[in-house]
Structures are given as C-alpha cells and as structure tokens.
Amino acid sequence: MDLNLFITYWPMLLKGLIYTLYVCSVGIIIALIGGLILHLISRLKIPFIGLLYATYLTIFRGTPLLVQVYLMYYGGPFVGVELSAEQVGILGLGLYGSAYFAEIYRSGFASIPKGHIEAAYDLGYSHRQILFSIQFPQMLGLIIPPGINQTIILIKESAILSIITVPELTTAAVTMSTQTFSVIEPYLFLAVAYWAITFLVAKIGQWCENRATIHLVRS
Amino acid sequence: MEKQPHKAIKLIDLKKHYGDNQVLKGINLEIDYGQVVCIIGGSGSGKSTMLRCINFLEQYNGGEVQINGKLLGYGSDAQGNLQLAPSHITQNDLSEVCMVFQQFNLWPHMSVLENVMSPLLRVHKLNKQAAREKALSVLEKVDMAHKIDAYPGQLSGGQQQRVAIARSLGTDPKIMLFDEPTSALDPELVGEVLKVMKSLANDGMTMVIVTHEMGFAAQVSDKVVFLAKGLIEEQGDPTTLFTQPKSDNLKSFLSTWSERNSGIV
Amino acid sequence: MLDFSVVLKYSDSLLNGLWTTAWISLLSILIGFVLGIILCLGRLSSHSVIQYSCRFYISAIRGAPLLVQLAIVFYFLPYWGINIPPIAAAIIALSLNTAAFQAEILRGGFQVIPNGQKETAWSYGYSAWQRFRYIELPQVLRNTLPSLTNETIDIIKNSALISTIAVTDLMRITQTYSSTTYRPIEFFVSAGLLYLLLTSCISVLGRHLEARLTPH
Numbered sequence: 001m002d003l004n005l006f007i008t009y010w011p012m013l014l015k016g017l018i019y020t021l022y023v024c025s026v027g028i029i030i031a032l033i034g035g036l037i038l039h040l041i042s043r044l045k046i047p048f049i050g051l052l053y054a055t056y057l058t059i060f061r062g063t064p065l066l067v068q069v070y071l072m073y074y075g076g077p078f079v080g081v082e083l084s085a086e087q088v089g090i091l092g093l094g095l096y097g098s099a100y101f102a103e104i105y106r107s108g109f110a111s112i113p114k115g116h117i118e119a120a121y122d123l124g125y126s127h128r129q130i131l132f133s134i135q136f137p138q139m140l141g142l143i144i145p146p147g148i149n150q151t152i153i154l155i156k157e158s159a160i161l162s163i164i165t166v167p168e169l170t171t172a173a174v175t176m177s178t179q180t181f182s183v184i185e186p187y188l189f190l191a192v193a194y195w196a197i198t199f200l201v202a203k204i205g206q207w208c209e210n211r212a213t214i215h216l217v218r219s
Numbered sequence: 220m221e222k223q224p225h226k227a228i229k230l231i232d233l234k235k236h237y238g239d240n241q242v243l244k245g246i247n248l249e250i251d252y253g254q255v256v257c258i259i260g261g262s263g264s265g266k267s268t269m270l271r272c273i274n275f276l277e278q279y280n281g282g283e284v285q286i287n288g289k290l291l292g293y294g295s296d297a298q299g300n301l302q303l304a305p306s307h308i309t310q311n312d313l314s315e316v317c318m319v320f321q322q323f324n325l326w327p328h329m330s331v332l333e334n335v336m337s338p339l340l341r342v343h344k345l346n347k348q349a350a351r352e353k354a355l356s357v358l359e360k361v362d363m364a365h366k367i368d369a370y371p372g373q374l375s376g377g378q379q380q381r382v383a384i385a386r387s388l389g390t391d392p393k394i395m396l397f398d399e400p401t402s403a404l405d406p407e408l409v410g411e412v413l414k415v416m417k418s419l420a421n422d423g424m425t426m427v428i429v430t431h432e433m434g435f436a437a438q439v440s441d442k443v444v445f446l447a448k449g450l451i452e453e454q455g456d457p458t459t460l461f462t463q464p465k466s467d468n469l470k471s472f473l474s475t476w477s478e479r480n481s482g483i484v
Numbered sequence: 485m486l487d488f489s490v491v492l493k494y495s496d497s498l499l500n501g502l503w504t505t506a507w508i509s510l511l512s513i514l515i516g517f518v519l520g521i522i523l524c525l526g527r528l529s530s531h532s533v534i535q536y537s538c539r540f541y542i543s544a545i546r547g548a549p550l551l552v553q554l555a556i557v558f559y560f561l562p563y564w565g566i567n568i569p570p571i572a573a574a575i576i577a578l579s580l581n582t583a584a585f586q587a588e589i590l591r592g593g594f595q596v597i598p599n600g601q602k603e604t605a606w607s608y609g610y611s612a613w614q615r616f617r618y619i620e621l622p623q624v625l626r627n628t629l630p631s632l633t634n635e636t637i638d639i640i641k642n643s644a645l646i647s648t649i650a651v652t653d654l655m656r657i658t659q660t661y662s663s664t665t666y667r668p669i670e671f672f673v674s675a676g677l678l679y680l681l682l683t684s685c686i687s688v689l690g691r692h693l694e695a696r697l698t699p700h
Contacts, residue, residue: 062637062683063676064644066655071676074668159549163648170551183559187552195547276603310609317607324604328622341618342609390608 016172027093035101060099089161108143141212148205225288234281244449257436260446317387321399323379325371332367357388377408397428501654512578520586545584574646593624633690
C-alpha cells in the first residue's frame with residue numbers, strides 16, 4: 001500500500017466522486033419520475049396499455065444495463081440520435097431505473113388497505129382527491145425501503161458507465177491505476193468509496209423511514 | 220395399570236426467572252403414571268412456563284425436574300458440579316414425553332401423513348412401510364385418516380390440532396403435555412379436540428394439561444392444580460377444588476370464569 | 485437502414501457467447517448458493533467472531549459494484565503471483581458476489597420460520613442437523629425461491645460485465661462484431677433479445693418450480 005499516491009490523485013478522485021453523485025442523482029430523479037409516470041399510465045383504461053407496460057418492464061429489466069447503454073451510445077448515431085457519454089449515462093440509468101421504480105410504486109399502492117379508499121369514497125372524495133390526499137402520502141411511506149434499496153443498486157450500477165468513458169468515480173480510479181501501474185490502492189479505494197456512499201444512502205433511508213412512520217402514527 | 224417404581228413427573232422446588240422476573244418461585248408437584256392433571260390459573264401465573272420446563276423448552280434455574288426418577292437437563296461433571304447436559308441426552312430422557320402446542324406447530328411443508336411419519340423415520344428409524352402403518356393407525360385414532368394427503372394450511376384449527384396429537388401418539392409417548400391445546404381454536408372446533416383428549420385419558424395416558432376449559436378439567440382430571448404468581452396455591456381432586464375452593468385467589472378466579480361463561484343471555 | 489441479416493451470418497458465434505454467458509452464470513449461482521448457505525449460517529451463528537466476519541463480508545460485497553470486484557479479482561491475483569484464466573476470475577468474482585446476496589435472501593427465509601416449529605422438532609428428538617435438513621431448509625428454499633430466481637436473473641445480466649476482463653461471453657462477442665461490421669443497433673438489439681430469452685427462461689422455470697413446491 002502506498003498512500004502517497006492519494007496525495008497526487010485526490011483531486012481527480014474527488015472530481016470523479018462528485019461526478020458519480022451528479023450522474024446518479026439526475027439519473028435516479030428521472031427514474032423516480034419516469035417510474036411514477038409509467039405506473040400511472042399502466043392504470044389508464046386503454047386497450048393494450050397493460051401489454052405495453054409489461055413489454056417495457058420485460059425489456060429494461062430482462063436485459064443488462066450494459067447492453068442498453070451500448071445500444072444508445074453506439075447505436076444512437078446510426079438513427080440520428082447523437083448523445084454524449086454523460087447524456088447516455090444519465091438517460092440509461094433513468095430508463096433502466098424507471099422500470100424498477102414503476103413496480104415499487106405499484107406494490108406501494110397495492111399495500112394500502114382497501115378500507116381507506118372505500119372510506120374516502122363514502123365520504124364523497126373524488127377520484128383525484130383520493131389519489132393525491134389518501135393514496136399518495138401513504139404510498140410514499142411504504143415505498144421508502146424498496147426505493148432506497150433500488151437507489152443503492154442504481155448507484156452501484158453506475159460504475160458501468162466508466163466503460164463508455166463517463167468521467168465518474170470508477171473511470172478516475174482506473175485512470176489512476178493505469179498511470180501509476182498500481183492496482184491495490186485505486187481499486188480498494190473504489191470499493192471503500194462505493195461502500196461509504198451506499199452506507200450513507202441506507203442511513204438516510206432509515207432516517208426517512210423513521211420520520212415517515214412517526215408521521216403516519218401521529219395522523 | 221402395572222406398578223411403576225418412579226413417579227412419572229416430579230417437580231422439586233422448581234424455579235425459573237427471566238432476568239429479575241421470577242416466574243416460578245418453587246413448585247413442588249408429583250404426578251403418577253396414568254394420572255391426568257390439569258393446570259389452571261390466570262395469565263402470568265407461570266402455568267405454561269412450568270409445562271415448558273417439564274419438556275426442557277425452558278432451562279429452569281433452580282430445583283429439579285425428574286422424569287421417571289431421572290433428573291432432567293442437567294448432569295454432574297467430574298467434580299460433582301451440576302452442568303447443563305448435552306442436548307441429545309436431554310432429548311433421550313424426554314423420549315417418552317411429548318408436547319402438544321397451542322399453535323399446533325405442524326410443519327407446513329409436509330402433508331398430514333408426512334408430518335406424522337417424519338419423526339418416526341428420522342428419529343425412531345422405522346422403515347417407510349412400518350412408519351406409514353403406524354402413522355395411519357394413529358391418524359385413525361384421531362379421526363383424521365381421510366385427510367392424509369392434505370397440507371396443514373388446508374385444515375381447520377381443530378383438524379390441525381388432532382393431527383398434532385396423532386404425530387405425538389405415533390412416537391408412543393408415556394407422558395403427554397398439552398399447552399393450552401384449544402386456546403387458538405374457534406369455539407365450535409374445541410369439542411372435537413377435547414373428545415380426542417378424553418379418549419386418551421380413558422386409555423390411561425399420563426397427561427398434564429394447561430387449560431382454560433374448566434368443564435373439561437372437571438370431567439377428566441384426577442387432580443387439578445391451581446397456580447398463582449409462580450406458586451401452587453391449591454390442588455386436589457376436581458370436585459372439591461371447584462365446589463369448595465379455599466383460597467381467595469381461586470375463588471375469584473373461578474367466579475370470573477363462570478361469569479364469563481354463563482354469558483349475558 | 486436496419487439489416488438483421490448481418491446478425492444471422494454471425495449467429496453461431498453469438499449462440500456460443502450465449503452458451504458461455506449461461507453456463508458461467510449458472511455455475512456461479514450454484515457455487516454462490518453453497519457459499520451463501522455457509523455465510524448465512526455464519527451470520528446467524530451466536531459465535532461473535534464468526535457472526536461479525538460474515539456480516540463484514542456481506543456488507544462489503546453488497547456495498548461495492550460488481551465491476552470493481554471483478555477488477556479486484558482479475559488484477560489482484562496476478563499481483564500476488566497467482567495466474568488464472570479470465571474465465572476462472574469471472575466465475576470466482578460472480579460466485580463471491582452472489583454468495584453475499586444469497587446469504588441475505590436465505591437469512592430472511594430462516595428468520596420467518598416460527599420458533600414453535602423449531603421447538604417442536606427439538607421435542608421430537610431431532611438433532612440440529614436433522615432439524616436444518618428436514619424442517620428448515622425445505623421451507624427456506626420454498627419461501628425464498630422467488631428471490632433466488634431474481635438473483636439468478638441479476639447474475640445473468642451482471643455477467644455482461646465479465647466482457648471487460650476479456651471473457652468471450654455474449655456481450656464481448658456482440659461488441660466485437662458490432663464494431664467490425666458497423667452494425668451496433670442490429671447486434672446490440674440481438675444481444676438484448678438473447679439475454680431476454682435467457683432471463684425469461686429462468687423466470688418461467690422459477691415460477692414452474694414454485695408452483696411445484698407450493699402444495700396449496
């Protein structure tokens with residue numbers, strides 16, 4: 001172990017770390033919104049909507065993220081869609097993640113007790129009011145644990161983006177490795193750094209969950 | 220019944236505590252072979268804990284539990300100090316003791332027949348044919364022979380409990396312990412389980428039953444033991460105990476019970 | 485214009501790659517399952533050193549990307565003078581990775597078995613091994629089958645990463661031909677479909693097994 005390497009390389013690694021956080025944040029926000037839109041669309045009473053939804057889920061959940069990213073990055077230009085590595089990375093995480101979040105929303109809504117909705121109908125709530133004032137707040141509490149879990153998975157998957165040269169954390173460490181001919185330091189650093197990020201996200205998740213449960217108990 | 224040299228179960232100053240919570244404060248009780256003993260008492264009186272100590276599901280902290288004259292769960296080391304006995308020795312000492320649980324505890328991944336056969340195959344090393352015959356005969360006894368291929372999840376509580384009793388019977392126990400066997404059942408299913416237990420009692424099985432079914436206790440038991448706050452407060456034959464209770468605790472326990480059961484018509 | 489006939493010309497190679505992906509993933513899943521059971525029992529052990537080492541391993545593996553773990557196995561072993569072919573490195577990395585995930589899945593399965601069932605087994609005279617083998621394991625397998633199926637699918641998908649350490653799996657072969665033929669869309673779409681075929685087979689198989697193991 002030569003810790004002196006880090007004295008030279010920490011600015012680069014820090015930049016990579018920030019880049020990873022940036023790409024993941026934007027990607028995951030897209031996935032959260034995309035997943036919700038997907039879920040709401042799937043509830044519309046339009047013919048074949050269920051089939052379309054299932055197809056989207058099967059394609060994005062049944063194939064490797066790497067294939068999806070490659071297809072966009074290398075295949076895009078052939079059909080006139082030219083995206084930068086960074087754009088592909090963010091969009092890739094977003095589309096991939098939304099397929100998973102859609103199902104998380106679905107099970108979140110599904111676990112709301114039927115009686116709550118029936119009671120709201122009884123009290124004369126409209127469809128929209130039920131969605132926004134009864135189902136939504138409860139669902140948000142219920143999806144925190146699986147949502148955080150999925151967020152952690154996406155953060156780890158984002159390491160894949162180094163393969164298409166997005167200048168994120170893994171890319172920075174690989175560059176450090178090739179420039180210094182060292183392997184142990186950069187890769188152990190990577191393992192620890194990702195572990196720290198996911199640990200932190202998990203802790204934040206626990207905190208949110210506790211807050212959400214307190215709120216549910218009080219109301 | 221032939222004369223046995225030892226008591227079936229003997230409890231000498233039995234004590235059990237969880238941390239600071241003294242649950243059993245010194246129980247002395249003797250049960251003969253062939254006797255049916257019902258244990259009654261309010262919640263928290265220690266009656267279930269006592270039963271679980273007799274089956275060593277709980278390690279007791281003081282006194283002795285003797286099964287057929289042999290100290291249960293502990294043995295002396297070379298220096299003569301009491302030590303926890305190895306699990307298989309304790310299990311061996313308990314080979315003629317069987318417990319029927321409040322929650323039935325049938326294994327959900329096995330059919331009725333497999334549930335009854337499993338201990339016979341795994342522990343008693345019977346061959347498949349013999350185990351099957353044995354299982355069928357005990358299932359016949361509890362009137363469940365028509366459901367051998369069903370899984371526990373498909374049965375009513377009463378049926379599950381009868382299968383659990385059959386599973387115990389299969390291992391030829393001399394002593395059967397029942398831990399509130401009908402408490403988890405819907406009221407209309409209690410009768411079928413009590414009927415099976417009554418026939419066991421008539422066959423001369425040694426039974427220790429923790430129960431809230433006072434009518435049943437009065438009918439079948441040779442002795443009723445009333446526990447309060449970790450001690451035996453009163454014991455005796457059911458007629459005397461139920462009609463002429465001496466202690467205030469038992470009087471109030473019995474009057475609460477009869478009020479609840481006479482109901483509001 | 486899209487022209488999938490180009491893919492057909494290389495279909496033998498692609499199917500070879502699919503086969504490599506399939507057997508490496510499934511072998512890793514099996515090795516990972518055995519390691520996972522051991523890890524899970526260690527994690528549930530009351531021996532604190534064993535318990536905490538298993539906890540540490542599980543947490544460390546689950547917290548870092550597979551790509552990084554793959555690189556660590558691939559680069560560290562030669563660094564310590566151990567030279568193994570890329571395929572072996574891939575299998576080692578995938579197995580060590582999935583072991584941690586399967587251990588957690590199995591732990592969940594063990595913990596939901598009611599205590600009363602274990603007590604019953606004890607009071608019938610089952611030894612600890614018999615209880616594990618006949619009472620707990622069958623239920624754990626049945627209850628965790630959906631999660632284990634998902635984990636298998638994840639490993640198949642994640643195995644695409646072994647292309648980065650020069651294993652000629654489906655991904656690697658697809659990359660090679662897509663760049664030599666300048667037909668990335670055709671090749672990556674085909675690769676996607678082949679992965680989909682494999683993962684769908686696993687999920688159908690999983691559901692079939694589940695139906696067979698669930699008696700009611």
